[in-house]
Amino acid sequence: xxxxxxxxxxxxxxxxxxxxxxxxxxxxxxxxxxxxxxxxxxxxxxxxxxxxxxxxxxxxxxxxxxxxxxxxxxxxxxxxxxxxxxxxxxxxxxxxxxxxxxxxxxxxxxxxxxxxxxxxxxxxxxxxxxxxxxxxxxxxxxxxxxxxxxxxxxxxxxxxxxxxxxxxxxxxxxxxxxxxxxxxxxxxxxxxxxxxxxxxxxxxxxxxxxxxxxxxxxxxxxxxxxxxxxxxxxxxxxxxxxxxxxxxxxxxxxxxxxxxxxxxxxxxxxxxxxxxxxxxxx
Amino acid sequence: xxxxxxxxxxxxxxxxxxxxxxxxxxxxxxxxxxxxxxxxxxxxxxxxxxxxxxxxxxxxxxxxxxxxxxxxxxxxxxxxxxxxxxxxxxxxxxxxxxxxxxxxxxxxxxxxxxxxxxxxxxxxxxxxxxxxxxxxxxxxxxxxxxxxxxxxxxxxxxxxxxxxxxxxxxxxxxxxxxxxxxxxxxxxxxxxxxxxxxxxxxxxxxxxxxxxxxxxxxxxxxxxxxxxxx
Numbered sequence: 001x002x003x004x005x006x007x008x009x010x011x012x013x014x015x016x017x018x019x020x021x022x023x024x025x026x027x028x029x030x031x032x033x034x035x036x037x038x039x040x041x042x043x044x045x046x047x048x049x050x051x052x053x054x055x056x057x058x059x060x061x062x063x064x065x066x067x068x069x070x071x072x073x074x075x076x077x078x079x080x081x082x083x084x085x086x087x088x089x090x091x092x093x094x095x096x097x098x099x100x101x102x103x104x105x106x107x108x109x110x111x112x113x114x115x116x117x118x119x120x121x122x123x124x125x126x127x128x129x130x131x132x133x134x135x136x137x138x139x140x141x142x143x144x145x146x147x148x149x150x151x152x153x154x155x156x157x158x159x160x161x162x163x164x165x166x167x168x169x170x171x172x173x174x175x176x177x178x179x180x181x182x183x184x185x186x187x188x189x190x191x192x193x194x195x196x197x198x199x200x201x202x203x204x205x206x207x208x209x210x211x212x213x214x215x216x217x218x219x220x221x222x223x224x225x226x227x228x229x230x231x232x233x234x235x236x237x238x239x240x241x242x243x244x245x246x247x248x249x250x251x252x253x254x255x256x257x258x259x260x261x262x263x264x265x266x267x268x269x270x271x272x273x274x275x276x277x278x279x280x281x282x
Numbered sequence: 283x284x285x286x287x288x289x290x291x292x293x294x295x296x297x298x299x300x301x302x303x304x305x306x307x308x309x310x311x312x313x314x315x316x317x318x319x320x321x322x323x324x325x326x327x328x329x330x331x332x333x334x335x336x337x338x339x340x341x342x343x344x345x346x347x348x349x350x351x352x353x354x355x356x357x358x359x360x361x362x363x364x365x366x367x368x369x370x371x372x373x374x375x376x377x378x379x380x381x382x383x384x385x386x387x388x389x390x391x392x393x394x395x396x397x398x399x400x401x402x403x404x405x406x407x408x409x410x411x412x413x414x415x416x417x418x419x420x421x422x423x424x425x426x427x428x429x430x431x432x433x434x435x436x437x438x439x440x441x442x443x444x445x446x447x448x449x450x451x452x453x454x455x456x457x458x459x460x461x462x463x464x465x466x467x468x469x470x471x472x473x474x475x476x477x478x479x480x481x482x483x484x485x486x487x488x489x490x491x492x493x494x495x496x497x498x499x500x501x502x503x504x505x506x507x508x509x510x511x512x
Contacts, residue, residue, distance in 0.1 A: 014375060196371075196373065197373055199371075200371055200373065200384070201384075201388055202357075202360075203331070203333075203360060203365050203371070204360060204361070204365075204384065204385035204388055204432070204436075205357050205358065205359075205360035205361035205363075205385075205388055205389060205436070206357060206388035207353070207354055207357040207388075208353055208354075208357075210388055
């Protein structure tokens with residue numbers, strides 16, 4: 001291990017330009033990946049916010065007693081999919097409608113709006129099928145007149161979400177593959193630069209594992225360094241977008257660490273592939 | 283020690299390089315391989331240190347068979363062999379000492395042992411004071427001595443030298459050859475491929491002449507055959 005680390009340091013010192021080139025190449029391919037991740041993250045965040053607004057509104061028939069509504073409320077909040085439910089009286093419904101309409105509030109002067117039980121579902125239970133199922137259960141109460149949950153837009157939202165997920169997986173996978181190929185190529189340059197040394201090592205009895213180890217460590221270190229640089233570039237870019245365009249969200253610590261781990265893994269796999277291929281040839 | 287049994291080597295593009303050769307080389311023997319370029323000398327030697335595997339037949343070196351050896355077995359075998367080339371194959375960015383130490387490092391030898399062993403072997407090849415010189419600062423003969431020192435540092439039972447004097451002038455050739463003789467007199471077998479017929483004529487060592495991939499003359503067989511003729 002000590003020898004491998006020393007070899008890596010010597011490798012960096014002997015070919016600083018090539019090492020810098022490798023790190024920069026890795027950084028830029030991970031930067032592209034990072035930017036894409038940032039876009040995907042923010043789209044997802046926006047969709048989550050929209051999804052937060054998914055609500056089932058169950059309108060109560062005229063003449064329903066507060067006790068009946070209380071019983072229904074008690075039942076509904078026990079549904080496993082339900083996050084919370086609120087009883088909205090006729091007065092509250094009117095006040096809310098007037099508030100939402102702002103300057104056109106006069107329209108509701110003297111109007112009577114039905115009372116309702118507004119049901120909010122837990123995250124993960126806001127897909128069209130679950131919303132439909134819960135609505136049907138709520139509708140089963142005899143004093144519930146009508147149930148509304150914006151069927152159309154929930155389905156559209158979910159379709160958009162699915163498209164975003166598939167596009168995310170395909171584009172993310174493509175970016176990862178491209179990064180791996182680029183990293184593999186840069187490590188291959190490092191391997192070729194030391195081809196003579198590798199052939200002599202083999203002649204004096206070095207095992208393949210012994211030859212491979214410093215390259216794997218080097219690839220991993222370059223992957224981490226490239227990852228850090230990519231993170232910095234992504235952070236700066238996001239700062240600029242924030243300042244000049246729109247408020248965006250940055251990766252949390254967990255995703256940041258995963259990103260670095262991903263960089264290290266790309267470096268490791270790229271090196272293993274390049275050295276393996278070279279060792280099979282010599 | 284080295285047994286070559288019906289060995290052939292055929293390359294897909296260039297054809298047959300070695301054609302059905304069988305040989306035995308005993309412990310401590312000094313053997314010259316001679317013949318024109320393309321005769322198959324280097325290919326045969328490469329099969330001895332298992333850089334190439336025979337297309338047919340078997341090369342067995344100190345218990346390691348070319349038929350069954352894994353890459354790990356080959357690595358272990360090479361630690362018991364010393365290999366020297368015409369073009370020295372030294373690492374330009376390492377000093378003479380570092381080039382020699384390199385061969386010990388890959389075996390996992392302790393650093394303290396490497397230091398003393400390297401200086402001893404440098405003295406043995408007559409380069410006691412030049413350990414810190416880089417290859418470009420040494421003459422051809424001296425570079426070849428460093429390469430020989432690297433080959434000797436693991437105390438091999440056989441030294442394989444492929445045209446070791448091919449790039450050297452007469453004086454350096456004599457010096458390197460003398461060194462190989464000394465190494466051989468210490469009990470290490472030497473297999474040397476060479477074009478230098480002068481060198482061969484002046485010696486009593488076993489000579490194997492090759493042409494077009496086949497052995498056309500083996501002095502050991504002639505010696506063995508002589509009593510029968512008489």
